[in-house]
Amino acid sequence: MAVAEPTLEIEALLHDGGARFVIGCDEVGRGAIAGPVAVGLCVVDARIGVMPTGLRDSKLLSEKRREELAPLAVEWALYSAVGLATATEIDSVGIIAALGLAGKRALAKLHVDGAAVRQSVILLDGSHDWLSPALTTKLAVKTRAKADRDCASVAAASVVAKVHRDRLMISAHDRTPGYGWASNKGYGSADHFAAIAELGATDFHRRTWLHGDVELSDD
Template structure:
């Protein structure tokens, strides 16, 4: 099995340990200097069926391939959702609390869609559980480093979140031209910083991050 090929072994183990549903969870936009941070969730159960061919961590896919796979990933999962925290919230609350807020909003979307959260465990990419502190009624959370690479549910969540956020940045670029958001998606390229120096920052920028980078 190639390193970049995700599988359902971790999800299956969680099912074996009593979880009826596994909610793959991944974040997108954490390191950007403009735009929201996004958290994607995809719900799977045992025996769901073969996942879309080529599905893997969004960072390993071209933009075109992500666009092709996102609807397939959403259709494969029992439920999927994306939650956002704005650049203003990132400035005011900090990035970790904003991740939790975005994750909470995504879970609300799942609940409203009919997902049975109390019978689920969240499979969270990384080693730090930033989700639990944001929840009044915490769910079971299992963290795993490189879960976006190894676990299909998390890879699906990463693709769904990445495409959702990218589309928001492309739309924002049409409303605030000059910063290259359609290309850089809000990340801090040299051209992006040069545009800020020439045009000034917008309300879509994380202003505290700009000061830290100055």
């Protein structure tokens, strides 16, 4: 069965409605038990060129293909950024507030003047607006279910964020190899839970997400 290909149809409607930019927004790492949550942004305008060939929601792509597409997505978008919230922050404020924190940090990294952003629409994947409560300046946020599948700006954001976070997890694996982060990317595989049971949890783990009493590793 053919995989749905994202388009710029929704973005075009938002531009027609007066948005100067559409800022595609997606998160990755929400369900992991280790590592940060990442929020990616990719900005497009009404004159944006044809999206990179093969661009899809990051979940529909192999790791190799994501690595190939990420620099193309960055080059295609007018601006892009990734913001993070750490495992410690997730434990402290909860995942929803941490998503907002990561999104706010990503917006702060965009090299777009504030006036332009205030004339734009953030197109957020999903049905819940977790971003607006974190913002000190009110911005237009439009949620859309399956936007990472259907909207090119959001698909690009998902790829950029996924590759950024995956590289962080691989780097963490190189420093602390016992937990398999290079392959599981911090998600709760059986081998990952077995490693925690044997070695204890690290400061890179979301300790409030682990079941039962877990010792803290010295690493």
